[in-house]
Amino acid sequence: MQKNILTAKEKEKVVLVGVIMGRQSDDVVKEYLDELEFLVDTAGGITLKRFTQKLDRPDKATFIGKGKLEEVSEYIKENEVDILVFDDELSPSQQRNIERAVKCRVLDRSNLILDIFALRARSAHARTQVELAQYQYLLPRLAGMWTHLERQKGGIGLKGPGEREIETDRRIVRDRIALLKKKLEQIDKQKATQRSNRGSLVRVALVGYTNVGKSTIMNLLSKSEVFAEDKLFATLDTTVRKVVIETLPFLLSDTVGFIRKLPHHLIESFKSTLDEVREADILLHVVDISHPNFDEQIEVVKETLNEIIGAEEPKENIMVFNKIDNYSFVPKDEDDLTPSTKENTTLDELKQTWMARENAPCIFISAKEKENIDDFRRTLYEHVLRIHKERYPYDTPAYNPWDFDDQNQQDDL
Secondary structure, three states: OHHHHHHHHHOEEEEEEEEEEOOOOHHHHHHHHHHHHHHHHHHOEEEEEEEEEEEOOOEOOOEOOHHHHHHHHHHHHHHOOOEEEEOOOOOHHHHHHHHHHHOOEEEEHHHHHHHHHHHHOOOHHHHHHHHHHHHHHHHHHHHHHHHHHHHHHOOOOOOOOHHHHHHHHHHHHHHHHHHHHHHHHHHHHHHHHHHHOOOOOOEEEEEEEOOOOHHHHHHHHHOOOOOOOOOOOOOOOOEEEEEEEOOEEEEEEEOOOEOOOOOHHHHHHOOOOOHHHHOOOEEEEEEEOOOOOHHHHHHHHHHHHHHHHOOOOOOEEEEEEEOHHHOEEOOOOOOOOOOEEOOOOOHHHHOOOHHHHHOOOEEEOEOOOOEOHHHHHHHHHHHHHHHHHHHOOOOOOOOOHHHOOOHHHOOOO
């Protein structure tokens, strides 16, 4: 017990700010701030309090109103808060103005996500991509960084470096950005060579919102040990494994998860990482059915994929509703006010819901508890087999193992 208390004390104390704009409801903003708090937790901070304000549009100078900013500032002072985090992206001038008012470090959602990506990056490819995104985010904020240093140090000769030094730093950052882009081009060429050496096996890619269980499914199907954790962005590097169901081989790749308001610079930097998605024959869109707003997460993934892949020919898509062992939802467009739960809803009933009707083909599973995995394998096998037959008409399995009742015909993956 003492260890947990000590850990909590070591964490940086954080306050969150969200703005309710337009027709947004309080519940929607609460959900957004829940996710922001999860991001803070993933980054190693602890959230003390949330502030929200209803506005027609953000204040040009401080994003939130003057009165609300004073309220936030007073709380920060009384509770010795380390970081103030906004759920929306701040302009460089807004960030500087807020920092002057609250006298603590100010981050926006983009900056927080970049920090988590930097923490999670393992390979040279991912580290280079994250560093490039960080420098692109930093470039317009250099003047504010110098102002921050001026406040921290002060004293004679340390009143601020002046415009010449700021311009020098801008030139250094631009040069670093150019160097990182060249480095990424070289890495991308190496990756392309690796993909070409894999032959023409059918390719399947796992995509989805962050923390929906893609890596767990990867481990289940490929018997590998891909890092999986109940944190956002546990996986940044695309992992590819060869999987064989019966005598049918294919390539399965696990990709970085998406999230609402993913920073534009990060999307641009990680486009090359998602070449596995572009070249995939089948996309397994994994959805956390236990999340209260999973339908919104589905749309976020679709929009992000469209931005990354572009308006190319739509790929074959199988919706995989994961975590059925942990769901609780209210039926859509129904008058029944009793929430559906694991205890009173069967798998057959799930297959008759609006989720199944609107997202066919789809499958309902629990990767963690290994529920309905045989149906999942069968569905995946049939889709891969069809493409395999088209590609290799004279090199296909002699039989479909699921055509037989004998369970011994089915080998565990």
